[in-house]
Amino acid sequence: MVVPKAKVPDVLQLYRISCSGGHLGVKRTLLKIRERFYWVYCRDDVEDWCCKCTSCVAVKGPQTRSRGALKLYNVGASWARIALEVAGLFPESESGNKYFMVVMDYFTKGPEVFAIPNQEASTVADKLVQKTS
Template identity: 85%
Template sequence: MVVPKAKVPDVLQLYRNVCSGGHLGIKRTLLKIQERFYWVHCRDDFEDWCRKCTSCANLKRPQTRSRGALKLYNVGSPWERIALDVAGPFPESESGNKYFMVVVDYFTKWPEIFAIPNQKDSTVADKLVYEVFCRFEYL
């Protein structure tokens, strides 16, 4: 059946936006339309309709996932380079701590975990100096 230009939106609405049509993607839905209908620039009209469809736009994902570049860190001895992270807030403990500070040595993968009351820079620095650096300074 040849569709007049004025009725093209009705056909697209029928095949794309109703429960029986569904948002199956451009190729599958276009094949369903082309089985029964024809009009000039059918593919272009349909692709334009799909680009403007809010349901499809919400479901689309980027074609490539962006990932951070992996870097190789050369570490020659223990505690030469460390990683530090603060996790929380968690429910407050009896001693008033809400956060965990995690320190990991890059060379040995040795983790050190400390409970801290807040994530202020002075609190983190004190724990780092008095609990990590002082204990491992001989290395």
């Protein structure tokens, strides 16, 4: 059946929200519509309709993947910039330590590992100040 241009939105609406239609995407919606109907620029209209459908767009997500901007950080001295990670819960040692604190110096790229009894901020800060001073 040839569809007049004024009735194209009605056909598209019928095939997108009906039980037999659904939000199938461009290819499958186009195949279903072409089984029964024809009009000029059918593919363009179906693609346009699917791109404007809020349900389909929400499921697909954003088209471009955003990445964080990479930045160069100048480090001029040892221990001027560090990275810190606390790993654990390990079996308790004889001295009561259950965690490891790994500190990486950005300048020398040398790791330092310290045993600590807990991962509270005060314990981590005390150990860091005690060992780096």
